[in-house]
Amino acid sequence: MILRHTPLCPPAWATHRWWPRLAFCAASLLTLHVVHADVLEDMETRTDQGVGEIRLVFSVPVRYLNHFPAERGELLKVYLQTVGMEVPTSEAVRGHKRSPAMPLVPAFAVTYTTAQNCYSTREPLCLDIQFSRPVHYRLRPGEDGHSLLIHILPESDKTKLPTTP
Amino acid sequence: MRKTFLLWLMLTLSWSGSMAAQTGAASTKDPDDSRYAITLLSSFDPIPDTMFPRNIPDHVYRTEASIFGRTIYFVRLGFYATAGEAEVAKDRMLARYPAALVTRVAPDEYLKITGGKPKATETGVAKVTPKPVLPSPPATPRASTTSISLPATPPVPVVTPAVPLPPVAAAPGVPTSKPEAAAAPTASTTTQTAVVPVPAPAAKPVSALEQEAGTFMEQARDALMHNDNVAALQILDKLLRLPPNSYSQDAQELIGLAHERQGQKTSALREYTLYLRLYPEGLGADRVRQRIVALESPPARVELKKERAETNVASVRGSLSQNYYYGQSQVDSTTTVLGPAVTSSLTSNDQSALYTNLDLHGHYSSGNWDNRFVIRDTYTASFLSNVDSTNRLYSAYYEMNNKVDEFSGRFGRQSGTSGGILGQFEGFALGYNFLPKWRINVVAGKPVELYTVHYSKLFWGASLDFGLFAEHWNGNVYYIQQTVDGIADRQAIGAEVRYFDPRGSALLYVDYDTLFSSLNIATFQATWLSSPTTTWNTLLDHRLAPTLMTSNALFNTSTLSTIPIPPVTPTPGQAGSISYWLQNVTEAQLRQVAVDSTPTFDTYVLGVSHNINSTWQIGGDVKRYNLSAIPSSPTLTTNLKTGATYMYTVQAITNGLIRSRDLSVLSLSYLDGATYQGETLAFTHRMLFQDHWTLDLALSYYLQQDDTQSNIIGFDTHIVQFSSNRIAPLIRLGYLRGKNMSIEAELGIEQNRAHSVDANITTGTSATSDTNTARHYFMLGYRWNF
Numbered sequence: 006m007i008l009r010h011t012p013l014c015p016p017a018w019a020t021h022r023w024w025p026r027l028a029f030c031a032a033s034l035l036t037l038h039v040v041h042a043d044v045l046e047d048m049e050t051r052t053d054q055g056v057g058e059i060r061l062v063f064s065v066p067v068r069y070l071n072h073f074p075a076e077r078g079e080l081l082k083v084y085l086q087t088v089g090m091e092v093p094t095s096e097a098v099r100g101h102k103r104s105p106a107m108p109l110v111p112a113f114a115v116t117y118t119t120a121q122n123c124y125s126t127r128e129p130l131c132l133d134i135q136f137s138r139p140v141h142y143r144l145r146p147g148e149d150g151h152s153l154l155i156h157i158l159p160e161s162d163k164t165k166l167p168t169t170p
Numbered sequence: 171m172r173k174t175f176l177l178w179l180m181l182t183l184s185w186s187g188s189m190a191a192q193t194g195a196a197s198t199k200d201p202d203d204s205r206y207a208i209t210l211l212s213s214f215d216p217i218p219d220t221m222f223p224r225n226i227p228d229h230v231y232r233t234e235a236s237i238f239g240r241t242i243y244f245v246r247l248g249f250y251a252t253a254g255e256a257e258v259a260k261d262r263m264l265a266r267y268p269a270a271l272v273t274r275v276a277p278d279e280y281l282k283i284t285g286g287k288p289k290a291t292e293t294g295v296a297k298v299t300p301k302p303v304l305p306s307p308p309a310t311p312r313a314s315t316t317s318i319s320l321p322a323t324p325p326v327p328v329v330t331p332a333v334p335l336p337p338v339a340a341a342p343g344v345p346t347s348k349p350e351a352a353a354a355p356t357a358s359t360t361t362q363t364a365v366v367p368v369p370a371p372a373a374k375p376v377s378a379l380e381q382e383a384g385t386f387m388e389q390a391r392d393a394l395m396h397n398d399n400v401a402a403l404q405i406l407d408k409l410l411r412l413p414p415n416s417y418s419q420d421a422q423e424l425i426g427l428a429h430e431r432q433g434q435k436t437s438a439l440r441e442y443t444l445y446l447r448l449y450p451e452g453l454g455a456d457r458v459r460q461r462i463v464a465l466e467s468p469p470a471r472v473e474l475k476k477e478r479a480e481t482n483v484a485s486v487r488g489s490l491s492q493n494y495y496y497g498q499s500q501v502d503s504t505t506t507v508l509g510p511a512v513t514s515s516l517t518s519n520d521q522s523a524l525y526t527n528l529d530l531h532g533h534y535s536s537g538n539w540d541n542r543f544v545i546r547d548t549y550t551a552s553f554l555s556n557v558d559s560t561n562r563l564y565s566a567y568y569e570m571n572n573k574v575d576e577f578s579g580r581f582g583r584q585s586g587t588s589g590g591i592l593g594q595f596e597g598f599a600l601g602y603n604f605l606p607k608w609r610i611n612v613v614a615g616k617p618v619e620l621y622t623v624h625y626s627k628l629f630w631g632a633s634l635d636f637g638l639f640a641e642h643w644n645g646n647v648y649y650i651q652q653t654v655d656g657i658a659d660r661q662a663i664g665a666e667v668r669y670f671d672p673r674g675s676a677l678l679y680v681d682y683d684t685l686f687s688s689l690n691i692a693t694f695q696a697t698w699l700s701s702p703t704t705t706w707n708t709l710l711d712h713r714l715a716p717t718l719m720t721s722n723a724l725f726n727t728s729t730l731s732t733i734p735i736p737p738v739t740p741t742p743g744q745a746g747s748i749s750y751w752l753q754n755v756t757e758a759q760l761r762q763v764a765v766d767s768t769p770t771f772d773t774y775v776l777g778v779s780h781n782i783n784s785t786w787q788i789g790g791d792v793k794r795y796n797l798s799a800i801p802s803s804p805t806l807t808t809n810l811k812t813g814a815t816y817m818y819t820v821q822a823i824t825n826g827l828i829r830s831r832d833l834s835v836l837s838l839s840y841l842d843g844a845t846y847q848g849e850t851l852a853f854t855h856r857m858l859f860q861d862h863w864t865l866d867l868a869l870s871y872y873l874q875q876d877d878t879q880s881n882i883i884g885f886d887t888h889i890v891q892f893s894s895n896r897i898a899p900l901i902r903l904g905y906l907r908g909k910n911m912s913i914e915a916e917l918g919i920e921q922n923r924a925h926s927v928d929a930n931i932t933t934g935t936s937a938t939s940d941t942n943t944a945r946h947y948f949m950l951g952y953r954w955n956f
Binding site: 043046047053054055056058063064065066068069070071073074075076077078079080082086088101102103107109112114122123124125126127133135141143145146148149150151154156158159 | 209212213214235237238240242244269270271273274451489491529531544546564565585587588593594637638644666668670672675677679693695697703705707709711773775777779781784785787789791793795817819821823825831833835837839850852854856858864870909910912953955
């Protein structure tokens with residue numbers, strides 16, 4: 006999904022004297038190599054010994070910045086930066102992908118946006134990953150420079166975990 | 171119990187016979203020389219003693235494994251001969267261990283825990299009393315629901331009579347390999363003792379259907395044990411004609427086995443295939459796949475690549491979505507120049523469009539080949555007379571992978587992500603792993619242009635991927651060459667080196683253009699976990715923006731026009747054509763203009779985030795940007811050169827701010843540019859309620875104040891001041907209908923106010939301008955996942 010414009014880069018008619026902001030935006034546009042509307046290329050899931058792995062494959066190189074919550078949750082926010090090499094464009098994109106449930110990996114949906122205000126960095130790529138139930142996970146960037154790995158453990162409700170008698 | 175054991179033995183011999191017939195009994199490794207355990211706890215970190223179960227008998231153990239490159243720590247309860255036994259035992263553990271699951275234990279883990287004579291300090295053996303273990307019969311899938319009685323409490327080891335060891339195992343968990351048998355301290359090469367759960371009465375009554383099905387199943391087993399395959403087929407057929415019940419899955423597998431034993435290979439394959447269609451997941455499916463492989467594969471193939479062979483699998487998935495956007499804007503301005511204010515108002519409908527997105531993935535796996543096709547397309551139907559409808563085909567490619575020889579190819583419209591490829595292209599990319607850690611790639615094609623262009627580009631390149639070395643390092647080196655209208659456009663070499671560690675990662679990337687003898691990109695980025703709760707990230711990036719190419723000269727046609735004598739005045743089509751300019755300037759002149767038209771962009775970032783607790787995270791970063799001047803174009807330089815711009819940001823993220831399933835983000839930034847200062851505030855809040863609804867609220871605010879500028883225009887001195895602010899609230903509602911359909915609606919407002927004063931201090935006059943811009947828009951759409 007392509008949005009018309011981004012908050013920090015409004016259309017020309019939106020401001021009276023817009024060149025200072027244009028400069029900021031143009032910097033982004035020239036360097037950045039865009040973020041294509043098709044930024045999330047694929048989602049792969051697999052399991053081994055009860056551990057699930059989700060690999061989010063992007064169509065541009067990405068740099069991992071941050072995520073929250075740290076390792077447990079139903080809603081996971083991930084901040085990346087695209088380090089792309091594509092044709093410049095001012096369009097921010099928003100997309101959505103949904104994965105069916107697999108054994109040990111609950112169904113999840115990924116909503117992503119490249120809107121400039123989703124994170125305070127140049128070329129942000131912000132992901133909202135919503136699982137169908139709370140999960141216990143760890144994140145790390147993929148070895149290929151354009152993927153993100155999420156490893157999922159069978160989640161025990163923390164309140165139900167056994168305690169030593 | 172005896173019957174069950176006999177059935178197990180019969181299945182074992184049946185399976186071993188079929189395998190031995192194709193592979194030779196002595197040369198084939200047993201595919202199922204593993205056991206089952208119940209994984210009670212899993213953790214990314216070592217499991218502390220306080221979490222270790224102490225009220226369960228001593229066959230609970232700790233272990234760890236490297237899975238997907240990450241060390242995972244487990245507490246397991248074992249061992250069980252069959253998945254069925256383990257499954258039922260697991261069910262009894264769920265109340266205390268809700269994440270308990272049945273795990274097929276690798277042979278080395280089994281040996282380590284039971285018979286490997288581990289040292290006291292060896293990993294994974296804490297609290298383990300090594301015991302000789304042999305799985306208990308039966309081996310029939312899910313037969314445990316009736317023929318195996320299960321303990322009401324966690325299983326207690328019981329020694330069973332010695333069991334003859336068949337030459338090749340048939341069902342999961344049946345031990346046959348000599349090393350395994352030898353490793354058991356008290357077992358001989360032909361007999362072993364077993365630890366099995368204590369039998370217990372059946373837990374609950376079954377329905378009439380279940381009773382009937384159970385009777386059929388018992389009869390079918392009897393028939394199979396007496397090698398009366400015809401009778402077994404008839405009984406199983408009756409069972410399978412019943413409504414679905416708890417025996418249906420096992421019956422589907424056994425009817426395949428009965429056909430197989432009758433020598434009816436085609437019928438056996440048909441039934442096994444039906445089994446996979448009905449029950450594609452789980453251990454039974456794995457077992458059936460192995461039987462299919464054994465039936466289908468010639469001996470040599472089984473010996474060479476048995477573990478890689480698979481049944482044919484085909485799938486198609488994707489999504490179709492349509493979103494309608496409508497936007498209306500209004501601009502009100504008031505200008506005062508030496509007299510009464512002049513006001514104007516303009517209202518326009520700036521957006522009315524339907525976006526249709528198709529995302530289609532097809533996958534077909536046959537033997538050692540994986541085949542995939544991908545189509546992604548967006549069609550924008552504009553309902554405004556002054557805006558054209560457009561179609562963008564983002565991907566349309568076919569991909570093949572050979573899993574044995576490890577080569578792959580992708581053909582069609584695709585994205586390039588390494589090897590110096592700039593974005594999307596149409597062409598092919600081939601790769602071959604000629605050594606375990608070395609892969610060579612060749613790529614060629616035509617870049618995809620998003621807009622109409624008047625030139626033609628082609629490229630080819632080769633790259634070499636290496637790694638993983640020393641567990642942490644990988645990367646690639648590449649060469650790429652691109653032409654535009656027949657002349658060299660870009661010719662570069664590059665390298666990418668990556669480092670990965672559980673605590674962080676780093677990337678160094680360099681792209682050097684040999685045509686221009688110029689460094690295109692040099693970037694270093696790293697993320698580092700300084701403590702379990704604190705993450706640092708940094709970026710040092712220097713690059714030509716955009717990447718230096720001969721065609722960059724087209725950005726500056728005004729300069730190009732002045733080179734010929736006399737200067738030329740091209741049409742818009744000619745101006746965008748390298749071929750045209752080559753009629754008027756030399757290649758060297760084109761490249762010089764390209765160099766002079768390409769600024770550099772430097773970025774330095776240092777950021778940190780810290781998890782205060784499980785519900786709060788705070789973070790911040792400092793960034794410095796600098797876009798250089800463009801030598802050949804004073805006009806462009808004036809407009810684009812930023813000078814050093816600093817941006818300071820703090821951010822807080824929390825969940826449970828209003829409701830337990832909410833997630834909120836607040837960030838504040840301060841920009842300090844060469845000629846202006848800006849402040850931004852952004853707040854987003856996502857709420858999940860009930861099981862199907864999501865609500866997103868967002869608010870962003872931007873305030874900018876330019877430095878006061880003093881300009882001399884003619885003989886007058888002007889003092890110019892400018893300020894603006896912008897606020898944009900948004901609300902988005904989503905509803906998930908069923909598993910595959912979602913509906914989404916969005917409503918947003920963007921309000922912008924700008925104020926400027928131009929005071930002529932020489933004449934004592936001034937001009938002011940106020941502009942208010944408001945835009946309202948909404949979106950309504952749906953998405954169907956299939």
